Amino acid sequence: MDVLDLARTQFAVTGSLHFLFVVLTLGLAPLVAIMQTRHALSGKPVFERMTRFWGQTYVINYALGVFTGLVMEFQFGLSWSGLSHYAGDVFGAPLAIETLVAFFLESTFLALWIFGWHRLPRWLHLACIWLVTLTAYASAFWIMVANAFLQNPAGSQVRGDRLALTDPGALLSNPSFVYAFPHVIGAGLLAGGLVVAGASAFQLSRRHPEAEFFTRSMRLGTVVASIGVFLAVGFGFAQFGPIGGLQPGKFDSDPLSGLSLGLMIMLGELLMLLFMFLLLPLIWWLPKWRWTHPVVILATPVPFVAAILGWLAREVGRQPWMINGRLTVADAMSPGLTPGMVGASFAAFAGLLGLLAVVDYVLIARTVLRGPAATFLGAPEESHASDCPSPALTY
């Protein structure tokens, strides 16, 4: 492998790892927000316990989204300084807005939500999870604006030897963006909904005593996942029009791109059929009819595979361009980058993040396996005698 291949592989590996966790974040955040809203409205304890249990799953998953995201942000400067030199005046803006506004607020409100149990008034605490959801979606919005610019450099003009931002409106109404954004959101809802439904099906199939808890979770997860699958498939096909015009031959130039696209479409349609003809019509009986449980459990990893395939199709199909028709990947690479530098950092990032990703998935599985009673997030007060000297007698 030469230095360019190494740098590309490093970006592909960290990017894929990042999206595996981000896609679940995008799906779980609104699910947890819906659960907490239902608790706030109905006062039923089961919804509070659902919020804490699925919220803990969401938060554990979130950790790896942050770790991988940090590496992504800095990698632009480390490996691809040619991109910021040529197009930073355009491409930098959406990334700056994402980090400065969306992620800044998301992280702050998430801190308030995680540590605000029993401290914030109930309605303000509920507002925090909705703000976390909203800012997570704003993050996805700006990242997709930036990515769409690489597919189709709308809103910009060549001035001298660099690109200049000439039309911010065109940047936001980029045809490579407007259909891809809901497609990604759909993928997130599908992944999040199916994780909740699949984990619930697993617990119900082993006759977990908390039947009501997992019955409600399974139905809610199925509803959200089916909204997701329609969005993802619908806005997936809607992209063929603009791509045909802007990037003809996108999926033919490299066999990997075409293959990934074909497989993703197959998996997406398979899931859509499953939801249209089985899971959605039977949603009321799903939790009780145990023969459906293995189907839902088996389907759970599929959206994650499809999500990675989707990114492969989109990004491999852009080659050899970094910015379609304007800047090649080779020209975008930092001048002076050596195989030793990329090799060492690749080994460090991939080794560390890979290891932590495995730990994270084991912790998520463990949270699900141990069930709602063992949830730590939002637990009531600790009863350490040393912490709170209690009166000897209380009447």
Next chain:
Amino acid sequence: MEIVWFGALALLLAGYFALEGFDIGVGMLLPVLGRDQAARDRLVGAIAPFVLANEVWLVAGVGVLFGAFPTLEGDVLFALYPLVVALLVSWIVRDAGLWFRRRVDGPRWRAFWDGALCAGSWGLALTWGFALARVATGLDGLPALLLGVVLAAVVAAVFAFHGRTFAAWRLAGEGRPRGGRALLGSALLAASPALAGLALTASTVVGHAAPAGTLNMLGLMVVPFAPLMVGAQIWVWRTFGPRRPAGSRVPSFF
């Protein structure tokens, strides 16, 4: 406009040192201040609600560097390549310690991740010293290395002092009780290395600003949210400050 965006960059970087400085400092001093597991849990619990709201100042700072000073972003990060990699690895190791330490019960699990938290915190402080030496002087080779050793020691010392002051401010019985004024003083001290670096490089940074069109679009998108961002940060401090009751009775997620 360039000056305004330089001000934003300076605020975010200095704010990162002033705020994240005490998280890093507490992490560095974890084995010293926390002799047993319960004491370490209390120390981590003290910084826990602030970390997410603090570390994001650097993420935002790099975002401003990318958006408002794009040609500088690539040059600076690439010039600091090994240091940026070390910074990221330390940051991730420190954060992994925080997120994972309480996920499994058992003394060995928690001791392992407390070790990661401490090692990552030291890595962050020391790497910042070397990075500042490199950025502020533009030096390379042995002079930068020697200055880096000095600055790494300085940054580690001011972060550790800031961390100890924060622990005394937030936790009862953690050394001599400290008021808000002492914490503000140690925050300024922690921010001073970043402010010095920014002062030395100000003219270079401003000279690399993006054109007016880009800066205007950024301003249009960011300024409306600035009050919300400030408000959210203040809300964190009002909610998790030391005067709130029941501080230590709710178990910390970290």
